[in-house]
Amino acid sequence: MGDLGWIFISTLLINNFVLAYFLGLCPFLGVSNKLEVSFRLGLATIFVMVVTALCAWILNTYVLIYAPYLRLISFIVVIASVVQLIEMAIKKLSPTLFRALGIFLPLITTNCAILGLAIFATNKGYGLWEGLVYALGAGMGFTLAIVLMAGMRQEVEKANAMPKLIKGFAFNLIISGILSMAFMGFAGLFSSS
């Protein structure tokens, strides 16, 4: 397994952002009731993450070596502006998508998965390519998790059988727990042999 390959598999499956790092829980729990929307949000997240990785690398390489203390602020500001641009673009290109994602597009910005990506990639000292692959893996891992979750939630909501008491967040958290348990099966993948 090459390094890039391992970075990808690792963030996609083993260290899945949602299921192992608890990042991006708000959209994961908030939007995962509709499959279609989840999938689109996933795609949007992949895109924003890749852009973020690019921005983070540029900032790291050209700005932050001179002013490390600006790391957090500059990440936030740059990512927010980029997402703002994307939001405007989506509004123009696909009003349906814009409506479907509703309030969640701005939430992607203040989504800790995005900031977490930038910070983790920096902490790990990833270069440009590594950072981009990391972002791709993280975004796709997020999409995978949220799409699986949405499928399950749609199913159980149709069956509508669960006890009233547990409906809602408690239930979704426990499903996430089981999913996270299932994803533990990927631990150690490609690192044992």
Next chain:
Amino acid sequence: MAKEQHAYEEFMKGLWRENPVFVQVLGLCPLLAVTNSAINGLAMGLASFFVLLGSSILVSLLKSYIPKQVRISCFIIIIATFVTVVDYSLAAAMPVIHKELGAFIPLIVCNCLILGRMEAFASRNTLRMSIADAFGMGAGFLFALVALGGVREILGVGELFGISLFGPNFEPWVIMILPPGGFITLGVMLLYFNWVEEKKNKLDKQLAAEAGVN
């Protein structure tokens, strides 16, 4: 005096009745990510508390100068500033804890609880009320973090704040400190809150019914 009462109300609201975690289910990411022990929960809780309090004060003070159009950006900048302050202070004063919490301190910026409070409360209320609110919400968040961290630590390693509870032969429940344990424990705690709430509602109804009969 009435004011005093009010502030107290705000505080209790955040701590229990509208607990940001157990009732409003906000700020889950930092909550789950760091609560594999009570001490980490405490540290994270205090850090968030500080950021919330500081930002609330600043936002409440500056609210009339911030134009509506850029208020979110301003809030974020303010919050990010306080987070940076916490980050550096913690790194300087408590390097061990800082290493444990790792990358999650900067992520306080994204905690929607904090931004939400700025938007919904601090930017619309007096300094005094904002402080009370920040105290309440911060304490509520802190309480949730410590509770969750405590449960996970007790079962996960058989200790609380590093003090062994069950003796050396205890079989730790490893899952509790792993990610699935975080999800499941929080889910079960929410379930418990729902249950308490429902019981209370039932009791209230019963009391009301009895009052009606009398």
Next chain:
Amino acid sequence: MNLFRQISKSLSSSLGSFDHGVHPRHHKGQTEQLAIQRLPFGKRFVIPLGQHIGAPAKAIVQTGDAVKRGQMIAEPGGFVSVALHSPVTGRVTAIGSERYADGTFQDAIVIEADQYDTQQVDVNPIDWESLSIEDFIGEVQKAGIVGMGGAAFPCHVKYAIPDGHNIRYLLINGAECEPYLTNDHRQMMEQTEELLYGAEIVRQKLNAEEIVIGVEKNKPQAIKALQDTIKPGQPVRVVPLEVKYPQGAEKMLIKSVFDVEVPAGKLPRDVEVAVNNVGTIIAIAEYFQTGKPLIERVVTVSGPGVSYPANLIVPLGTSIREVLDFAGGLTEETRQVVLGGPMMGESIADLDAPMMKGSSGVLALTENETGRPQEYNCIRCGRCVEACPYFLNPARFARLAKSRMYEEMAESYNVMDCVECGCCTYSCPSGIPIVQHIRTAKDHLRSMKGKVQ
């Protein structure tokens, strides 16, 4: 992928069948060797005005009127409606509310038979060859002929082919896939000539090229009788079909015989086919040969709860009780009496209700057949999905109906395409009355639609 489809397609068509469906035991042994007998005339006949799909007929006789056997007593109430005729010579004793098989009350004409009449009718052949298609349709409507396959849909409506459509095949439905029933079987054996004669009439009137008769393979005698009677050069073909329920549902039959799917929401004529039941065609033949309208039909009386099962010619309007009594009455063990086949038929609430044009069978069932398993939650075993001949998703229907998500059933899962054949309920190990759920959903959806309009 395409290749794969084609192979599977050619395979399935060579078997002469459709996909999915169920294989209930067919229980036809009790009656399949019994020749058709005539049920003696009873005393009191009840002729409901609305015994077919469409508008009820309008009575044209009054209480006290004397009527002759075969005389028209009600005229069609619209285009999708047919005439009614008196099954006996006698007197009209009442016109009013009478009890139906399902327990409801509906308007009917009650006729007291004249005990001393011979009940003979004059033979009055009709020269069908000179009739225009419009007149032919009028005659069929006047003869009161409806589909005898169970639905009792006015037959002439099917023959009113709109411009731009034409019929290439007249498909005669001799599948008789419902367990227990053997009336079509016996008619194909005993009235082969009439069947072929009637088919020829309809073929010529519709300008169809060929007559195709689909018969399930478990009726070899019927297949042989048909093949022996067909004259060389006659455009008639007999197609043996796999024994499987619901082979006789018209869209399944068309798929089995021609390997063509009738698009959802479309009719057989859209694929250039007209489908008629064996009994329907024989009724047409009899009408044009002798002038006798639809006043009696062949009924199978069977089931473990009947002492002497039989295939009977029953004058319409005879009470179910008389039919059963003729067959030796019900045994002690009988729990349920069903009008029609056991899959599509309905339970009878009242044995004094009359036999109607669409009543193909009277079945007496015992605990063994009627006992229902306790209902359990759906275990998603997929048996219903594998059973549904329309490739619907009954498990999903059951689930959605329980949470009252009717709209989604229609929008995402095409519940309205369900023909209520019952395969899903039949196959469900958890004893879920899926068809019932579907009916509820459809009713709800129809009433919602009504409200919107």
Next chain:
Amino acid sequence: MSEDKIEQVAGAEEPSPARLIGTLAIAGLLSGVIIIAIYLVTFETIKENKARELRESVFRVIPDVTKMQKLLLKEGKLVVSYEEEKGEEPIYAGYDESGKFMGYAIPSDGPGFADTISVLYGYRPADRKVIGMWILASRETPGLGDKIYKDAKFVADFDDLAIEPPIVATKKGKKKPNEIDAITGATISSVAVVRIINKGNDYWVSKLPEPGSEPVYIEVTPPPSEAGEAKAQ
């Protein structure tokens, strides 16, 4: 402040873009000032903490050392470095009180059971042996994988370990000088540590100078932390 006043502020006619940008700029400036202030206040301590941590780790993996210095690979040669330099992986040389070279501390990382494991290990070129191992960072399972640093016996296995042929983790009891005992229940993590060290050796051993010609400890230079601090000021 009452609700309606807020409404007033909000409902007033669109503030000019200049005002908006101005507000943001002021906010940015304000926050910049605060951030730089806290940075300056804490910088020294943080730097010191980090340096101390590093020193502790290095001292842990090379026995009997009291001094260390950072080395970087430049044009194929190891040179002493005092500054933060990007792009190059540093290693550290340890010396005893008398300034005698004792060994290198080499950082290396690779995939473990959960996430990347970062290892620092001591290497003595004289007899081509690993002389100590310490885990800098890992997310291995508590109670299982974390034995790679909590299990003293496992850590001790690396105190005297030949690197040729490449180190192997065995489950049958170590017999050869290049073997360590895998931790029962954490075989994967044990093997991962071994692989990470082998990877470090593959990269570094050929690049190190001949035994005996290691860079000497240069007393006069200020320690790295002071260099950094000087720069910041």
Next chain:
Amino acid sequence: MTQKDPKLLIQPGPQLRQQMTTPVVMRDVWYALTPATLAGVWFFGLGALLVLLTCIAGAVLTEWYFAPEEKRGYFLGDGTAILTGWLLGLTLPPALPLWMAFIGGVVAVGIGKTMWGGMGANIFNPALVGRAFLLATFPIAMTTWTAPGDFFTIPSSVFALPLMQGVVDTVTQASPLGLMKFEHIDTPFFDLLFGNTSGSLGETSGLLLILGGGYLWWRRDLDWRIPIGILGTAMIFSLILFIVDADKYPGPIFTTFSGGMLLGALFMATDPVTSPLTKKGTWIFAIGIGILVVLIRVFGGFPEGMMYAILLMNAATPLIDLYTQPRVFGRELDSK
């Protein structure tokens, strides 16, 4: 009024039903499991029987506790709680402390089933949820395999006090999968077939498991596509690897007969509730499991991947169901 025929039933059609009912299906699975269970108890001794019974007790008590009072008989009557506990028990190490087994049963039914609304509503296989929970919670106890031994000797670990560690005082021995994964040692085929190896309580006798599976297939209780799909895929995948490097990777026979492969493929992946509805979906499900098992076994961190493979495909089942809806008769004909 016609009250002369009071006995007549009025019920909606269809009047006929096929004979199989859900409780009968579940009981068939009990019967199918019996031979392999007896063999497991025979090899691992009375301790194993205790572990199994404790699991069942945990599962049944949980079902009983959460069932509405008036419907308890109905809830327990379908036989699935016992089956869940039983299957969970079969996947556990024979010397597991009883208190852990009990917790496994409680979690299996509580989180795996009741929480979702009872039988039929769950998405994950309850027994495997229980097992996954136990494995992640007590990883050491759950991977301590005892060698088959004396029938009457019960390892003292079985009686460990609640919350306390168990001390295994009988012979422990790596399971065939562990030997293969970490030491590349093959186990003789004969042992795999007859179960004289260490491993989970009920997974060791390949032959008897196949016998039980065959019975279920004969009774039409399970969908043959699932075991065939899983085993076929896993065999092909491992054959390819075996050809690439026979020393490093296990061969197809070993893959099929070792560990939980047969138990999982025949009894757990086939759980109708948690597998797709349609034939096409079933194939996708089975092939997915086959690939994941070999992937995890060969390249992953665990010697055994069956449980995770099934759970992961369980999670994907709603999506599979959604995208393998059969084409409704007479619809979208032009898309052919």
